[in-house]
Amino acid sequence: MNLTQMLAPIPLPPMVKIRQKFDDTRLDNPAGELKQKLAHSPELTRILPGQQIAVVAGSRGIANLAAMTKELIDAIRSRGAEPFIVPGMGSHGGATADGQRRVLEHLGISEASMGAPIRSSMDVVEVDRLDNGLPVYADAIATDADGIVFINRIKPHTAFRGRIESGLMKMIAIGLGKQKGAEACHQLGFKYMAENVPTMANILIQKLPILFGVGIVENAYDQTCRIEVIAAEEIEAREPELLEEAKSRMPRLPFEQLDVLVIDYIGKNISGDGMDPNVTGRYPTPYAHGGPDVAKMVVLDLTEQSQGNANGVGTADFTTRRFVDKADWPATYANGLTSTVCAPTKMATVLESDRDAIKAAVKTCNILDYTTCRLVRIQDTLHVGQLEISVPLLAEAQRIPGIEIIGDSYEWTFDSNGYLTK
Numbered sequence: 001m002n003l004t005q006m007l008a009p010i011p012l013p014p015m016v017k018i019r020q021k022f023d024d025t026r027l028d029n030p031a032g033e034l035k036q037k038l039a040h041s042p043e044l045t046r047i048l049p050g051q052q053i054a055v056v057a058g059s060r061g062i063a064n065l066a067a068m069t070k071e072l073i074d075a076i077r078s079r080g081a082e083p084f085i086v087p088g089m090g091s092h093g094g095a096t097a098d099g100q101r102r103v104l105e106h107l108g109i110s111e112a113s114m115g116a117p118i119r120s121s122m123d124v125v126e127v128d129r130l131d132n133g134l135p136v137y138a139d140a141i142a143t144d145a146d147g148i149v150f151i152n153r154i155k156p157h158t159a160f161r162g163r164i165e166s167g168l169m170k171m172i173a174i175g176l177g178k179q180k181g182a183e184a185c186h187q188l189g190f191k192y193m194a195e196n197v198p199t200m201a202n203i204l205i206q207k208l209p210i211l212f213g214v215g216i217v218e219n220a221y222d223q224t225c226r227i228e229v230i231a232a233e234e235i236e237a238r239e240p241e242l243l244e245e246a247k248s249r250m251p252r253l254p255f256e257q258l259d260v261l262v263i264d265y266i267g268k269n270i271s272g273d274g275m276d277p278n279v280t281g282r283y284p285t286p287y288a289h290g291g292p293d294v295a296k297m298v299v300l301d302l303t304e305q306s307q308g309n310a311n312g313v314g315t316a317d318f319t320t321r322r323f324v325d326k327a328d329w330p331a332t333y334a335n336g337l338t339s340t341v342c343a344p345t346k347m348a349t350v351l352e353s354d355r356d357a358i359k360a361a362v363k364t365c366n367i368l369d370y371t372t373c374r375l376v377r378i379q380d381t382l383h384v385g386q387l388e389i390s391v392p393l394l395a396e397a398q399r400i401p402g403i404e405i406i407g408d409s410y411e412w413t414f415d416s417n418g419y420l421t422k
Contacts, residue, residue: 004352004418007359013373013390014409020254020385021402022220030224031067034214038075041229043212049080051146053211054139055116056088056176058104060269060305061382062153062216064224066108069151072214073116076149085109085118086142088150088175090182091338092268094307094331097121106269106305124180128203134188136173136200137181143208148176151214154242156250158273159341160287162194163240164201168213168230173200179338186340190285198236205232217242220251222382250278251384253376254400255393257293259365262358262377264420266312267303273344274312275299276381282315284344296361300354300420302326303380311335314346317364318357322419324350353418 027033038044047053053076057069069085076083085104093099097120104110104118111118124137142148152175154167164170174182174197185196204210210232217226226245230238253261266274277283281291299316301323302308308328313319324347336345351357362373375390386406389397397403413421 003360004356007356007363010359010363011370012358012362012412013371013375013392014411015375015377015388015390016394016409017386017388017406018397019404019406020387020400021404022251022385023249024219024221024223026219026221026223026225027227030064030227031071034068034071034227035075037227037229038071041212043229043231044075044079046211047076047079047081047147051081052144053081053083053147053149054086054142054145055083056086056142056148056150056171057109057152058087058089058092058100058107058175059152059171060103060107061222061271063218063222065151066113068214068216068227069109070114072149072151073114081147083116084145085114085116086139086176087118087120088152088171090174090177091179091334095122095179095334095338122178124178127207130196130199130203132188134196134200135180135184136203137177137184138204138208139176139178142176145209147209147211149211149213151216153216153218154239155218155246156243156278157193158271158277158288159283159285160190160193161289162197163243164194164198164236165243167239167243168215168235169201169239170197172204172210173197176204183338186338189340190287193287202236205235215239215242217246217249219249221385225249253279253292253378253384253387254397254403255292255374255376257374258376259295259367259373260298260358260361260375261292261294261296262298262361262375263300263316263380264378265301265303265380266299266310267306267380268309268311269303269305270380270382271312273315274306274310275315277315279381279384280315284315284341295365298357298361299323299348300357307331309335310345312344313348314342314344316348318360319348319350320354320357321350321352353414354420355412355414355418358412
């Protein structure tokens, strides 16, 4: 059966652009702010001349990360120490040393830009074991350093809830542990992550020369709004407070229920899950919650920066042939094998074009009158300040404080192959 012909009668609702206003508090000069914080931090004085200091970085999608990492390296060097960079990203980058180096370079963190060597390896040492038997691993190169420091954003996790979610403790427990550490922490599933992440991190803090962490909080526009230099022994107490601030600043879709959500791009540079479930309401595990109730979700394309990793597409209902052709399935499956969560790496229903995929979502969203479809289209889950909504949502949007309607309604436009032209 020709699916394009089958879907041809399905109408697509006219759309309207809107803008929603979030708290836009931000730091005008994040790198300069970090420089000042480090200059006045007692933690920096723990670094002595001649010491080898490992700087662990590597999370994606963090604004100003390269500039702040450079300030951190310069501050360490100002103490007469010798900084070097270690990728702290678990199994990402295809779980290879070269792959993780390339991920850093995509983030603007190269040997040339940082003025410091990158020492990338997947070799680890077993530092200890939890009472439940799980091994605790750490990067072999970093463990030989005289000191270790971390830089990472603190934000809600996409697959579990707890006092500690994504941030410095997670980078210590999983990022520093490389593929084997990530695998160990995920071994018993996300049901126990809220317990295992801080327990593993605390063991590493106690047994390795971890000095401090640079914690970053971003606003809803992905702009840096807070930077703190936190002593290793204070991270567990301070991080939950920063997590609550990060949660309060999370960007959100302005509607509680949608028939269809269309997402132009997903990718590892946007979220570890390709798209942030805190925005979409579609979670890869039952241990996290929040966000809108979405009947059908469409993913149209994969970012170039994701390097073929299509993790997340399995939580969507429909995608396109273009997306599938860009995907590196072994790299995608490796993500699921490491995390033990394989639903996001499955294949969504594949249609030949954007038009067919969107129409398929409308057809299957279980409403009687397709012209009443409550549909939202976003670029990606990092950018929801401006979005497109179907006209049936317009009256509701006009009642929401902080929503601005931009222009008149318009129809969808596609090229001759059925892909969106704007």
